[in-house]
Amino acid sequence: MGWWSVSAGIPRAPLEAVPPIPPVPERREELSGWGLHPVETCRVFRPEGLEELQGLVANTRHSLVARGLGRSYGDAALNPEGVLLAGRLDRLLGFEPTTGLLHCEAGVSLAEIIEVFLPRGFWFPVTPGSKHVSVGGAIAADVHGKNHHRSGSMSAFVEDFLMVLGSGEAVACSREQNPEIFWATFGGMGLTGVVVEARLRLRSIETAYMNVEVNRARDLDSILELSQGDSGFEYAVAWIDCMASGRSLGRSVLLRANHAGLGDLPAARAAAPFAAAPVLQPQVPFTMPNALLNSWTVRAFNEGFYRFHSDGAKLQSCEAYFYVLDRVKGWNQVYGRRGLLQYQLWLPFETAREGLVELLETFAGQRRASFLAVLKSFGPASEGLLSFPGPGFTLSLDLPYSGPDLAAVLRRLDQGVARRGGRVYLAKDACLEPECFAEMYPGASRFREVKAEIDPEEGRFASSQARRLGLVESD
Numbered sequence: 001m002g003w004w005s006v007s008a009g010i011p012r013a014p015l016e017a018v019p020p021i022p023p024v025p026e027r028r029e030e031l032s033g034w035g036l037h038p039v040e041t042c043r044v045f046r047p048e049g050l051e052e053l054q055g056l057v058a059n060t061r062h063s064l065v066a067r068g069l070g071r072s073y074g075d076a077a078l079n080p081e082g083v084l085l086a087g088r089l090d091r092l093l094g095f096e097p098t099t100g101l102l103h104c105e106a107g108v109s110l111a112e113i114i115e116v117f118l119p120r121g122f123w124f125p126v127t128p129g130s131k132h133v134s135v136g137g138a139i140a141a142d143v144h145g146k147n148h149h150r151s152g153s154m155s156a157f158v159e160d161f162l163m164v165l166g167s168g169e170a171v172a173c174s175r176e177q178n179p180e181i182f183w184a185t186f187g188g189m190g191l192t193g194v195v196v197e198a199r200l201r202l203r204s205i206e207t208a209y210m211n212v213e214v215n216r217a218r219d220l221d222s223i224l225e226l227s228q229g230d231s232g233f234e235y236a237v238a239w240i241d242c243m244a245s246g247r248s249l250g251r252s253v254l255l256r257a258n259h260a261g262l263g264d265l266p267a268a269r270a271a272a273p274f275a276a277a278p279v280l281q282p283q284v285p286f287t288m289p290n291a292l293l294n295s296w297t298v299r300a301f302n303e304g305f306y307r308f309h310s311d312g313a314k315l316q317s318c319e320a321y322f323y324v325l326d327r328v329k330g331w332n333q334v335y336g337r338r339g340l341l342q343y344q345l346w347l348p349f350e351t352a353r354e355g356l357v358e359l360l361e362t363f364a365g366q367r368r369a370s371f372l373a374v375l376k377s378f379g380p381a382s383e384g385l386l387s388f389p390g391p392g393f394t395l396s397l398d399l400p401y402s403g404p405d406l407a408a409v410l411r412r413l414d415q416g417v418a419r420r421g422g423r424v425y426l427a428k429d430a431c432l433e434p435e436c437f438a439e440m441y442p443g444a445s446r447f448r449e450v451k452a453e454i455d456p457e458e459g460r461f462a463s464s465q466a467r468r469l470g471l472v473e474s475d
């Protein structure tokens with residue numbers, strides 16, 4: 001295959017190029033995030049390309065928010081007034097193999113990038129636990145992977161992007177050009193504008209395999225000790241059994257890994273180092289009855305997961321190591337029609353133990369069924385004004401949505417997280433309140449100033465989450 005060349009910089013489209021609004025038929029759809037809660041009926045638009053998008057943004061009377069693949073859990077990509085589907089922004093525009101620099105549109109998914117570039121020896125440098133996220137969504141959430149302690153978040157690998165602002169103008173943003181917009185956009189959850197194209201660096205790898213080391217930890221102290229600092233592994237993730245209590249509170253399985261080199265593969269695999277066996281993908285056939293998920297089934301699952309793993313080393317394909325959850329298509333439907341809330345918090349190292357104990361005890365004590373919880377350690381924060389990670393630990397739990405009582409429990413926990421200097425992840429959030437948000441995200445006041453400068457008076461970009469958090473005015 002021949003490579004395309006990458007242009008020296010993202011081209012800037014002049015404001016004069018904004019065309020009148022195209023005749024886009026109005027459609028309404030019931031939308032939700034990956035958690036299936038809340039569900040909102042939204043006016044949706046699917047612009048075919050940059051010009052149509054600019055026209056829509058410049059000429060509409062409604063507020064808008066971009067939507068990639070809808071893998072944020074709550075209401076970040078919802079807006080009854082207008083949702084811009086990024087599905088047509090799906091082109092790969094250029095690639096430079098010597099540097100790994102990829103130029104693509106923002107609706108391209110990580111899965112598509114991996115499909116094209118893994119066989120050619122390139123990997124996405126920071127990947128979330130699902131590859132079904134778009135480049136635009138990954139920038140807007142400044143996503144992190146299992147290697148944050150080493151590599152940081154998405155922003156560390158993005159050179160620049162092209163963004164449509166509230167006026168309809170398309171501007172190039174980088175560390176040098178419009179740096180304020182650049183850093184407000186990482187973690188900014190689509191509220192600065194619509195990312196249309198980006199140039200980002202892929203990393204080269206020798207094989208499509210990982211050298212994985214498995215360690216079981218009998219309690220929270222053991223797992224925190226094992227997970228802290230850099231142990232020589234580029235990637236690390238721990239699966240915590242959150243039904244365990246008492247002396248076993250926090251017992252977990254830690255999976256640490258490095259990319260395997262050619263010399264690590266048996267001869268048969270070394271002959272075709274990028275031809276890893278496809279991972280089987282069963283599908284949840286329909287939305288399950290809520291009653292199937294209860295503390296007994298979850299306890300059995302957690303117990304089985306812990307016992308299934310034993311200490312030792314193994315070779316695993318990249319897909320199998322990074323995307324455990326993608327193996328079952330539509331796994332969110334296991335939670336029934338009411339869906340789930342994912343609660344992901346970050347706590348600085350100094351307060352993490354105390355905060356994690358409170359959280360795990362809350363859920364073990366309340367018998368609120370959660371499949372395995374995920375623990376990761378983070379390194380230094382990025383400059384993103386609303387970026388989530390900072391040095392410390394992050395824990396995420398999936399909780400079946402049982403109604404306002406669950407939201408009330410989470411809001412109580414939010415206060416503890418804020419008091420301990422931590423925060424919850426906006427890409428997962430569905431019930432954080434404005435006071436706690438302001439305490440958790442000190443960059444929010446600067447974010448508001450930047451947004452006020454680049455968005456017209458009434459604020460073109462808004463989501464249901466932004467209204468709930470007080471980042472934009474509610475109607």
Ligand SMILES: Cc1cc2nc3c(=O)[nH]c(=O)nc-3n(C[C@H](O)[C@H](O)[C@H](O)COP(=O)(O)OP(=O)(O)OC[C@H]3O[C@@H](n4cnc5c(N)ncnc54)[C@H](O)[C@@H]3O)c2cc1C
Pocket residue numbers: 034065066067068069070071072073076077086106107127128129130132133134135136137138140141142143144145146188189190191193194195196325326427428463
């Ligand atoms: C199974 C699973 C595992 C996950 N694991 C991780 C993880 O390990 N680490 C992590 O960081 N996250 C993780 N996530 C969360 C996910 O990476 C983020 O929510 C990501 O933003 C989803 O991308 P998306 O394309 O689906 O965006 P959407 O959910 O559609 O949108 C998310 C936000 O991005 C904005 N947005 C989308 N496209 C654009 C655009 N073109 N321009 C401007 N704004 C845009 C939206 O307005 C919205 O605010 C996980 C999610 C799932 C379902």
